[in-house]
Amino acid sequence: MTLSQFLLVCFAGWINHHRIQDARVPEPEEILAALHGNDCLEGSIADFTDSGDKSAAFAMVEFEQPVVVPTEALKRTVEGRG
Secondary structure (H helix, E strand, O other), X not given: OOHHHHHHHXXXXXXXXXXXXXXXXXOHHHHHHHHHXXXXXXXXXXXXXXXXXEEEEEEEEEOOOEEEEEHHHOOOOOOOOO
């Protein structure tokens, strides 16, 4: 019996947890996109930035860390200001 076979017998059926960033296949970004790609995040617009000849093409949105998203992807939160 190989080590892999032995470990499979020992750990078969175990429920586990691990950090997404520890995954190697598929890439962590692929896992997040598959699991949470359609989730909505809420934050405050801090600034706008241009892209070539398109003004205000992207918005800098502050969550726990600043994130840059395309302006057309912004959706207003009804409970928010303004």
